[in-house]
Amino acid sequence: MDTSAFDKQNLDIAWCPGCGNFSILDALKQAVAELGIAPQNLVVACGIGQAPKTPHYFNTNMFNGLHGRALPAATAIKASNPSLTVIAEGGDGDMYGEGGNHFIHTVRRNPDIAHIVHDNMVYGLTKGQASPTSKRGFVTPVQVDGVILEPFNPLAVALALDASFVARAFAGDIPQTVEILKKAILHKGYALVDVFQPCVTYNKVNTFKWFKDNTYYLDETHDPSNRVKAFELAIKTDAYPLGILYVNNSRVPFEEACGAFGEDKRPLFERDVDKKKVAELMERVGKS
Amino acid sequence: MDTSAFDKQNLDIAWCPGCGNFSILDALKQAVAELGIAPQNLVVACGIGQAPKTPHYFNTNMFNGLHGRALPAATAIKASNPSLTVIAEGGDGDMYGEGGNHFIHTVRRNPDIAHIVHDNMVYGLTKGQASPTSKRGFVTPVQVDGVILEPFNPLAVALALDASFVARAFAGDIPQTVEILKKAILHKGYALVDVFQPCVTYNKVNTFKWFKDNTYYLDETHDPSNRVKAFELAIKTDAYPLGILYVNNSRVPFEEACGAFGEDKRPLFERDVDKKKVAELMERVGKS
């Protein structure tokens, strides 16, 4: 696939050689290219960390906001202009730690965005502290004797909130990741893609090999409409399923339900305030 | 049961007559009285709303902090002095909305606290806006055409994170609520008790009768060690189960795991800094 519309020249990429982020960048570019999305119509909202640097490295609109706060921004961008394709992207610390509250409530709100989380089970940019998804016992400069908290389970939490699309990918497999990302972007509603991403510098436990050895793809026998079954798979810790765990097509996206795009489909910025209407309202309220 | 140790005189209770909060207050007093806890050893940390006023109305140590922030305070109180019995108490908006991130990470951290959430499916104190647990279609002055978000499911989320104790009670049944609260307080580790609480002023949908009609108690056939089964029950919306859905006794409480109470069991405030040790450390670090 030709991804040249998304290519950028003279990049000085800040990631470590061998980092899983490179594959996610490639997969994402390929996914949006294959879907025929124009860079002008794509917006990536992201936070702070290694993962959120992704939109700096390809040709797209970008809202690079605060650590942990990409989801509210992404929701509002989509709601302000539903014709845009909106992706929220960040790391596991960003999205599940600092941004945990937005994660759970965005699942509830169900905007039509794809949510890509680079899950390397560590804080990369700040040099290797535990992230919410770090496994028990993971030793870091702060978790000196290893992590004592139960790892955060993004898929299970998304299922608990009846997320409309729940998937997991592995950066080590670009073609399959492309397929999963495409489905997530096409899905109408909130779509979580937790991407297992090796951090070659700070995570010497959950390496490429570890991910390869501890994951498997769901096959056709898996029924993505079965929420309980999906939950059962999501809480497995002997082998982690990859692919689309759950889809609920009955949920209406936020921007459709919010009431602003009934008859008038124009994005908000194209509309002008009707001063007469405001004056009438004032009259009505003030003389009631 | 004699709850007089916890009684307060000349109370001007700010709740509406008929509010479910009265029953929860009664049940809580009874539970701690039956457990023989001394008021001096009980701490209730709470936020802002109608529910968090509870500790103002009985004899207990109280940390009435910010809206949504009781859990981190409760965790630190317990960790600072593990001999205290610590309860975190608040409303559904407080604990699942503003405080949602602390909820999910406190479940992971697993301090030995009981977490009581007065779940009236509405923002009481601020006059009736939707809360995270408000049902779809619930009409309020802000959700003018009814709630469009999927309700937050606290039990399912707690299960997704393998909470060590997950229960639901109903304020309309004080004796059973007392039993559930006692078990939650006795449980070693984080214990969630989501209490269905009628708000007679702002929630005319989920009334006493509604709760009575739409709930049932789990019986002995329920196996509280089965996480998947508990999840299946937690996501039911035709009839809501009451009782203890899930218990995981294998998790070590935070204050035990944090490393500060190995040999020395004294609360932190009783310890003095060893100046010689600090000087040695400085020497070691500065002359390495």
Next chain:
Amino acid sequence: MNEPSTITIRDDVSIVLAGPAGLGISTIEHLVPRILRKAGYNVYSTSEFMSRIRGGSNSTEIRVSSLKIATYVEKIDILVPLDAAALQHCEKRVSSQTLVLGEAALLDAKLPVVEVPFEKTALAAGGKIYASAVAVGTVCALFGVPAELVTEYVKHFFGAKRPDIAQKNAEAASRGFDLGEALVKRGVVSVELARDASVKDELFLAGSDAIGIGALNAGCDFVSSYPMSPSTGVLTFLAQHRKEFGIIVEQAEDEIAAVNMALGAWYAGSRALVTTSGGGFALMTEGISLSGMLETPLVVHVGQRPGPATGLPTRTEQADLELVLYAGHGEFPRAVFAPGTLAGALEVMHRAFTVADKYQIPAFVLTDQYFLDSYAAMPPHDLSKYAVTKHLVKTEKEYKRYALAENGISPRGIPGHGEGIVCVDSDEHTQEGYISEDLDLRTRMVDKRLGKVSYDPDDVMPPRFVGPDTFRNLVVCWGSNYLAVREALIKLGWKNSAMLHITQVHPFHAMVDVVLTKARKVIVVENNATGQLAKLMKLSLGYTTHEKILKYNGMPFSVEELVERIGKAIA
């Protein structure tokens, strides 16, 4: 207890209705002012209430006057306490000139009470719940309002619910009316008040309404907020009219989401508003800084209440000026407004949106509980004069979001509108919006951002100067104190004194300095404990305030209090 001798009230009447929350007081509060206005009176109303849904003691003051007033007075001419606690609650404000209406036995009153059997009459009319309608009738009768006007309006008000209930209430009001008329006939009370023909053209609005209307009129089309008293009224107002205007109003999960949604919305071309109070705003601090760095506009309305922390949730204070002035890490420009009147609120909302959009900065509108929850009359106001200009460009292929422009303002593009892509970045960035560690560029970007503060003088709102040009004393205030200070000075006969209301608190309009220079003595009136405006005047202009008149018990200044305290200061 004995009835007091006849009381004649001239030109300015203060009626106070007091009672526990949830007992129909809000019905009286709503009906009485509107009926009196229909009868041609100048009316103002202001409420003080507890942070509880039922019980306690709340009160509403309804001022009826020959003049156009809109301020809180301490004195009570007519008190209608609905229970014993209510009477006690208002005791300090009751004088020998106060007419207390009610049932003495019920009120457990130590004061003389004019026996008016509200409850008994209500029971006769069909039930205790009609007591409020009875009271409405009684009060209106004292002002010589035609009986039909009262019953018709009551019917109209309840009509929306159920016709039978409407009818019963109208009947109760009618019975109440008779009670009032009897009082007048018996000569217990006589009210001498001029009617005002212009009242019928005026609008009767709460501060919250004005902020909401002002936002809509400024093109606001996206609202993301988390409920918090006293700012929730603005959220509710906008939610109510959401559909009609095709705008989005979303209750966020927390204040952090609210502010980040608003920034996302502005980025995508919307004009977003956040409404909150001090504690909620505190949580937005990082987001404010983000607005500064992204150069993405933002408008935040902060309804102040007493702090710190939860403080007094339903009371009033002006103690968050410094909070909004300095919120956010790092350095970037901002604008801060604080309206003193309803018309001022309409203008300020327009200015906040305009300045935020044009300069790509955060703009703050500071009000307070007193301002938001009070109802006043506003003369007809032409909303069309506030033109909405969206400072947006259609992007070209090589569009650079942070192009280094002469005046620091890079043309703002939005995604999906033009050939280019639009990249905004919270890191220090290149002109294209990408992360950069070029330290020379850093300096230029800081200069660019800070350079924007040299506003076009047209974009800074002048302060409001009132009083004689040849003044010695200058009373300076901001926000909701405007009318109370003015009324106090009028009552004091100005006496070599003038007043300056600083409506745009930051940056100061050049005129602030000009006026301050002329003053021999500067007196600042603020509803806080440390004199935050006084500090800002010292910092920005070097002026030392000679006297600070401060109040911080949760109540607004009353006119009487200001007459006394300003009077002393200018003596």
Next chain:
Amino acid sequence: MNEPSTITIRDDVSIVLAGPAGLGISTIEHLVPRILRKAGYNVYSTSEFMSRIRGGSNSTEIRVSSLKIATYVEKIDILVPLDAAALQHCEKRVSSQTLVLGEAALLDAKLPVVEVPFEKTALAAGGKIYASAVAVGTVCALFGVPAELVTEYVKHFFGAKRPDIAQKNAEAASRGFDLGEALVKRGVVSVELARDASVKDELFLAGSDAIGIGALNAGCDFVSSYPMSPSTGVLTFLAQHRKEFGIIVEQAEDEIAAVNMALGAWYAGSRALVTTSGGGFALMTEGISLSGMLETPLVVHVGQRPGPATGLPTRTEQADLELVLYAGHGEFPRAVFAPGTLAGALEVMHRAFTVADKYQIPAFVLTDQYFLDSYAAMPPHDLSKYAVTKHLVKTEKEYKRYALAENGISPRGIPGHGEGIVCVDSDEHTQEGYISEDLDLRTRMVDKRLGKVSYDPDDVMPPRFVGPDTFRNLVVCWGSNYLAVREALIKLGWKNSAMLHITQVHPFHAMVDVVLTKARKVIVVENNATGQLAKLMKLSLGYTTHEKILKYNGMPFSVEELVERIGKAIA
């Protein structure tokens, strides 16, 4: 390219090592200063680095001097660039007096380079990865350090990992040493530097270490924080020594949890610290206000970096003074410190904990990336002089947390310690700590809280005055600029000038006013764009700063820059 003629460096040498992240530069950074110190030299080191884990260009400056210095200089005497980008990165700082060591071909150098085959030698020693050990040897040799000292220390350092690796590195260092010795013998470079016997008694610490040690020494037993550069070093330091001291160190889910945990911990009798940077602190704003209202102590360390928003995460700035001064809605007292030296950090941490505990207020310690990440020598320091007093009482039955005491300070009880119960409340409250809407009590409680600021003079830290008593010009600074300003003034020969380092930035010690009054010209040096201390001086004391020397590109002031800019200002 030609070799430069002989360079003789006297009394003060600046060696700069530069290269991409992840290429062993941190090894050199660690080893060279420590080996030179073992050899008896005064050493200081400071690093500047990019916000990336691999690649880019970072550099460390190691200053070796006959004097006790601890500041950054711009000049480079000896530059060791590890790749071509590194050389380019440092180009502006290279002069004809700079000795560049390396492989010209590899460096793509336009400048004269003294050929030193680091890489070739490393390959001979067993692989490219030993290049850093080679460089260590070479640099140390230039200073006439005994060869065994170098190889032994290198062995000791790597010993911890694996003995074979340690041996290989020692060998590489030894080969590098030979290269350096050859340079000296060839007369390419000669370093003339006095050794200093007192070095061996001194401690070599980073700013982060000092803050961490200071906290432990002040009885800190609970740390809750969320990682954020440049403050993470303090968190890491305390986590490393957690077990040894039996304290709790918890990484919170976010900064809001961190601050609320800290308040919970203090409430239960612990002495908690939060360490963060501006953006994280911004999120704590509401929690700061809670500390003010609960009168629960709090200590927050804020390591500043350039903002707004994410800004330059690994760079330095002093632009969050106003943020901490005004953080939190409502009005309440606080204390702010900003140490200028390692010893100052130890004292300041003690003062912050003491003042927070005694006055039941939040106390803030402001540092910056430059301060935290630089290593300097500190003379022996007696830690035992900082007595830890826990201002706690055992409660009696009728204990009232907010008993209205004369000086505003109610004895602080904690739960489970005594007969009473301890209730703290974020609402306005009674003396017992219960929610209250008594508006007179409100006023008294505000007065109580604000009244606590009339500190015992012993509890306010005096500023540091240096220079002639008969000065005309006063250079004022705060935080990390202390030593650079002092060195610049020494270099300038003082010339009628003195300096004042304000270590406690709020409230000011009375001496600040006394010294300022004497100055004819006040010059403020700050690492920010708007002069925040200058503003505070104006606001608090009424002083107008005559000249501001500001810098905000992310780098600290160099001594040369200050010599020039202060020189001009005092000319």
